[in-house]
Amino acid sequence: MAEVHSTHIPKWKKDEIEEIKESINSHPAVGIVNVHGIPARQLQQIRAELYGSAILKIARNTLIERALDESDEKVRVLKEFIEGQTALLFTELNPFKLQRLIEKNKSSAPAKPGDIAPCDIIIEKGPTPFKPGPIVGEFQNVGVPAAIEGGKVVIRERKVLVKAGDKIQQQVADILTKLEIYPMEVGLNLRAVYEEGMIFRPDILAVDESKYFSDFMTAVRNAFNLSINIAYPTSASIRVLLQKASVEARSLAINAMIFEPDVIDALLAKANLQMVSLTAKLSEKALESKSERASEEAGEVKEGEEIYKRA
Structure with a gap:
């Protein structure tokens, strides 16, 4: 008689899968976020700041994948974004508001050896708070043009210390911390959001609000000017059109x-x-x-x- 093998799934895993599935089904928007490198203390702070707006669920990637497999077919696309230390966000917010909330809750942090620079890290020209000493050699060792002027250590010219995407070395990290330059951001990194059958990526959600508002106001002004120039009455332009017509009629009567x-x-x-x-x-x-x-x-x-x- 042939042996039958079955995979036993512990109850706690089944319960966690069911919890994730229930949260997916009960929220209109589901996000996938990267939680790599976030200290436990700050993670708890992030949970507190999200309270009332979104639920952060950290689970093993295999359990998240299993829950997605057992959910609606459209939401399974989120599996593509599971990599490294992953967590789920369940919310009633639309994807754009969720992205703004996540960005708002990020904080600056000092660089550690091995971190990848998120942008060009620049040392500006000018005086520093340091007195002459070994610090001058430390600056020069990492390529920062330092000198002593007036009893203070000064940076003689602007220097791009680390380019975006490059790894930060130990000596560089030490110098940045001494200069109180904190180039790293600590917080959730959104990978994708599912809502109503659609997947929203971060590049779509990263809206420049000031530019958007400026463009919107320009469009409003252009529309208003057009309605005035072609004498098209609207609730916004009717008062100006009547005033314009009155002035033109009076001018005609006087000239004629x-x-x-x-x-x-x-x-x-x-x-x-x-x-x-x-x-x-x-x-x-x-x-x-x-x-x-x-x-x-x-x-x-x-x-x-x-x-x-x-x-």
Whole structure:
């Protein structure tokens, strides 16, 4: 009779798999995060900061994979992102808000030997708080141009000490710590988020909020200007359009000398200005001649009126 072999799974593993499956099914968004290099104390702090917004679940990779295998087919894609020290995040937040929450909870940390520089680590030119001593040689040993000026150690020129992606050596890590330069970030690193059948990667979620807001405001201004220029009324532009139409109608009435109650004062003022301007251009002799002529005409009119009365 052939022997039958079966794999026995301890109860605690089954319970953990079921717990993960239940959390997957009860949350609209599930994230995969890297927890490598996070000290236990800071991990507890991160849990506390996420409380009420997301649940952090740390488990063995094999158990996470098993739980995903037994979950909806669409969410199984997250298996591709399981590597190294992995944890799950269960949340009601959308992926973009989750990414912002994770980034917000990151903190700076000193570099350790063997760490990979997340960006170019730069030593700026200028004075340091150190007095002359062995520190000058330590700077020079790692390629930092240091000298003594005025009883202080100074950096003579700006120096890229470690390029992004390079490994940080022991001596370099020591110098950075002495300079209180903490280039490393401690916190969760998001690898992917599943929501409603879609996978969101960090490069998609890393939105520059200030640029996004600036672009949005530019679009709003352009849309408003367009609606004004083509006279397309909207709730935002109707007041300006009415004001513009009123100004243009008034200007037309004044220029075309249309005698309307709303512009009669402006027309009289315009006529008065034209009269004053014309008067200023006439010579005194011409003005006297016109004045005499006006007096003669007035006398003739008066004489005519008297003759009419006698008749």
